[in-house]
Amino acid sequence: MTKIHVTSEINGDEVEFLTEPNVSLLNALRDEVGLTGVKEGCGTGDCGACSVLLNDELNAACLVFAPEADGAEILTVEGLSDGDHLHPLQQCFLEGAALQCGICTPGFLVAAKALLDKNPDPTETEIRYALAGNLCRCTGYDKIIRAVQDAAAQMQEA
């Protein structure tokens, strides 16, 4: 099968890669670009572990064909921090013990950023529904919701 040449802006850098047309963006990011912070939990768009921002919109990378990312801007968990300066969400997840095993954490961080980009001061219910596409089996969500509330408050003050 002839490979397709894809150029995307990934985490602020122009990145080129080759992909077959039937490969998911998830597998291209992990296998071709080396961004293994994007996780596969289901491959069917039900768990949110592969959440990325595609042109500022929240997407499950497993449901996007890699060639669709040509010309797009992509943000993954690897692009959240500014050098060694963590994003407030990352800092609040750490301080609030909002992760246990950590496999779902990259997806939650990206989905939470998508929420706060659009709604900087969400209610608890709004956070719960915005993150309802991300599964966590360890925490019961309590500390995740609180960490997002804390990050929103910090970002409002800043």
Add this chain to the structure above:
Amino acid sequence: MALAEDTNPMQGFKWVGSRPIRPDGFDKVTGRAKFGADLVLPGMLTGAVLRSPHAHAEIVSIDTSDAEAMPGVKSVVTGADFPEPYGKPAEQDVQRNVMAREKALYEGHVIAAVAALTREQARAALGAIKVTYKVLPHVMNVTEAMADSAVVIHDNMITKNVDPAPEAPSNVASRTVFDGGELDKGFAEADVVVEREFTTKPVHQGYIEPHAAVADTTPDGRSTVWCSSQGHFAMRTYTSNVLGWDASRLKVIPAEIGGGFGGKTVIYLEPLAVRLSQKAGRPVRIVMDRDEVFRASGPTSGASLRVKIGAKNDGTITAADVWMAFEAGAFAGSPVGAASMTALAPYKLENFKIEGFDVVVNKPKVAAYRAPGAPISSFGVESVLDEVATKVGMDPIDFRMHNAVEQGDTATYGPKFPVIGFKETLQAIKDHPNYTAELGPNQGRGVASGFWFNAGMNSTATVNINDDGTATVVTGSPDIGGSRASMALMAAEELGIDVVSIKPVVADTETVGFNDVTGGSRVTLATGAAVVEACRIIVADLKARAAKGWDIEADQVEWVDGRAQPIDGSQPAVSLAELAKNWGRTGGPISATYSHNARGVGAAFSTQVCDLEVDPDTGRVTVLRYLTAQDAGRAIHPSYVEGQLQGGVAQGIGWALNEEYIHNDDGVMENPGFLDYRIPVASDLPMIDTVIVEVPNPAHPYGVRGVGEVGIVPPLAAVANAVAAAADRRITDLPLSPVRILDAILNSED
């Protein structure tokens, strides 16, 4: 290191009880952490697994020749590539579960595996493997499997612990009984007797990370395996057993583990990856798809139960009779034994009988799931207790308090309880404002308690002091929920240095002494005790070195706040960092290892209260408030203790309300994905309130009890009792899905 808010170390401790950022956290919030599927080796192939489409079938023939000839295919393995099953029955079961031999015993049972250059090539090759099956009748639940006319899955299965032993094979692997006193006498004394039957469905642990393994087998007949597991030493033992190898030929390196809950204490992919790699001469990575995780990896049992309990009008329980049959999946080994031991353990009982049956069915071999078996038996017992309490007119907490075990009482499973904190959990619930919060129409409150053991088992820890005054703490216990943070805190407490100066490491099978699996709520307790003891050896060494420098006896030196100082104050104190810097002149590097088979483990209790609302038009349940009180003995890192309590509750709520394996008439699973097998999402749950009760376990240096498991024991009954109160009718079959509740509302007799 920034400390989170609410840093409030316990009295007498500097570090234990504080809430520092976990040492592995930075890698996990930046995408750096390497989980099972993240490892890439040069020349690595991708593996894929062919699985049985039938629930029960004889494998007549397998022809892999076309698959082997396909582009990119480098190796194919079938049962013929592994030794004939040998050894103990349980070992043979693992050998046959990893790779089917004469028969496929469940839909998803492994038939063959392929390694190819790409994922797509490997999958295409699976389609070219020709398998001829002779489909056999199947049995899918205990009622079918225990029927006289049932098809027998294993023709050599003679029920154990039945006297006289049956002559004919059946699907009942074994019977367990715990009893005491006289049941008839007990029920005769009762003013109130309630008897109910219950069923539960198999549910999956639901870890978000699918199973993954990478193997690199070299021409000298050795293999290095990277896997996401709850215990890489156990993976080495099991994998070498399936391969027929000496364990020392395998080196197993732990990846970060993306959730386990018991389901990653067993092997699936590792032996396949090793053999595929050996045949191909290249490294091989296999990662399960989510549907494979559901179809072929460890759910816990579905079960049928009958529970009969009698009590006097003053609330004293006089007798309890429990009958349980658990699905084991295709091989013996359901957790019915543990379910029997825990079923009535929270209560003082003279007259009781608990009879359990381990039953094979054509479903995946069950694996441990957080307090294995206890949530199921507790569901039946705590549901009936709720009705008994109502009938004798007692508050459910007061009723449990009246019958609760305490130190010195004999447990229904035999031993006497040591210091325990069960009554303290009951009181904590009663004292909490949630317990008296006002309820509206269609709302109900449910209470339940639960017991679970703590395991001890084998652990090794090595502590190395670095010449910059920091310490590396090396264990072999995979960290599934924050145990590196608790190891670091305990080491900081003992050594008297800042927790940021401690680097906890989970090392491979060739770098640290043996550690049993991370399971049984044992790691902070048993591996933690090994860390504490190793640190104490280090401190003794440091004191001796300082004493030598001062030309005094070591027993004239004390260790205070990370410093050695003469008890009489005759010399200025010398810090760990200074002692470390000068180690070359005082006896060489500073290192200690402590290994033990941990004894004196504690017992864990939890009491929970759930408030919920039932929508009478749809049957949908909304959980309004949830409170859990659990005895942690001593919380080393309270945030992660709370996290364990909350996580167990969330899983239990899912089990109670949504989760179930659904099979069609052909024995094929119809919901092998997260869309249709619905675990709770953020919008399904409220905040989960916690009370950490601390009744220290005297057998642990800091009083730790294991906290990982008991939190999942009460939710099934707490939710069911709340639904019964809200809907004014009791439903005894899980899950309490909207369909089931609505059906009960619409078809009720009253």
